[in-house]
Amino acid sequence: MHRIAHQISDGLYGLGWSTVxxxxxxxxxxLGQQIADITWRQRGKGVLQLEANLARVVPDASPERLRELSRAGMRSYLRxxxxxxxxxxxxxxxxxxxxxxxxxxLLEKGLAQGSGVILALPHLANWDLAGAWVTTKLGVPFTTVAQRLKPETLYDRFVAYREGLGMEVLPHTGGTAFATLARRLRDGGLVCLVADRDLSASGVEVSFFGETARMPAGPSLLAQQTGALLLPVTLWYDDSPVMRGRIHPPIEVPRTGTRAEKTAAMTxxxxxxxxxxxxxxxxxxxxxxxxxxxxxxPRPDDLDGGSAES
Structure with missing residues (x-):
């Protein structure tokens, strides 16, 4: 069953890249808005989880407001x-x-210093478009990390897609990504990481909208180990075809504390x-x-053989 589902996913993504x-x-x-609205009305697990997440972000929102936000969220996601x-x-x-x-x-100044720059982003708007903009408008190549997807052919599609936009893509698993990222930074290069959700067992616990979550330690550890500048980035859409964004001031490495304490503070x-x-x-x-x-x-569906969302 999982094999059939993976094949269907791969086929749908392939159809999207070849047709859309x-x-x-x-x-x-x-078309994107129509698909988003249909998906939203079906009230599947993804939509319900999005709504639950938004309830923490906008804690005073009424049920009606949360539904409006989740519908807008699905439209943004399909965009x-x-x-x-x-x-x-x-x-x-x-x-x-x-x-x-x-x-x-802030990015241009950091690159000019020659010690490398780490751009860290959450899953806001279109991080792929932001990456393509950096490589195209600024002419700056960069290295990133991608989660391994199933089937392998789908992962290969994503890697080929991002490499076609001028990115160097490393697999998240395998144990060599951190060392390669560190080398790129020591050479004065640019690294871009989506960093609001931990995909490993080594994430750092943070307070996020009043509750505990885990986020990747990688951006903070890389900044400490290489001396690279760590710059947060946020993105958003408005009513125009242009995506907006902001590069925020650098996150400094604390002067005192253990590596773990510095990593926790920076994260x-x-x-x-x-x-x-x-x-x-x-x-x-x-x-x-x-x-x-x-x-x-753990939920009952996880214990019965289901899997957590990736």
Whole structure:
């Protein structure tokens, strides 16, 4: 059964990359909104989890407001996918004009110093478009990490897609990603990491919207080990075709404390910046998975052979 589901997923993503990129943009936008609305009305696990996550982000929201936010969230999520399917066919001019990133001078200054830069982002708006914008408009290549997906052919599709946009993609598993990232940074390079959800057992516990969650230690550890600049980034959509974003001031390495204490402090600061950006644009946070520790406790469906969302 899992094999059939994986084959279907691979086929659907393949259809998206082969077909959607040829649609006129207004038609692709409408199609994405229609798919989002249908999915939202079905009230599946992903939609319900998104709504539960948004309830923590907007704790005073009424049930009606949460439903509005989750519907807008699904439209934002499908906008991400429709853009991603179409990105390989976008011209350099379309990509360069597709983003408006504020305080880009922080990135440019960091790269000019030659000690490497780490950009850390949450799952807000379209991080792939932001990456393509960096490689296209700024002409700066970078290295990132991708979660291994099943089937392997689907993972290969994602790697090929992102490499086609000018990114170097490393697998999340296998044990060599951290060392490679550190080498790129010591050479003065750029590393971009989506860092609001931990995919390992070594995440750092943070307070996030008043409850405990785990976030990756990687960005903070890399900054300590290599001397690279750690810059948080937040992204959002508005009513225009242009995605907006901001590069935030660097997160400094504390002067005192053990490595674990420094990592905890830096990761908490990163979580605070992410939280402020998500609170400002909750509908653009594409978190359809469980995140908070309270939600990650075993459920009956997990014990019966189900799996947690990736």
């Amino acid at each position: 990129k040829h649609l006129p943009e207004p038609l692709a936008v409408r 991400y996918w429709m853009e991603s399917f179409r990105l390989p066919a976008w011209s350099a001019e379309r990509i360069a004009g597709g983003c408006d990133i504020k305080d880009i001078h 908490q600061t990163l979580a605070d910046v992410f939280g402020a950006g998500i609170a400002d644009h909750p509908q653009d946070w594409h978190m359809l998975q469980r995140l908070w520790l309270k939600d990650l406790e």
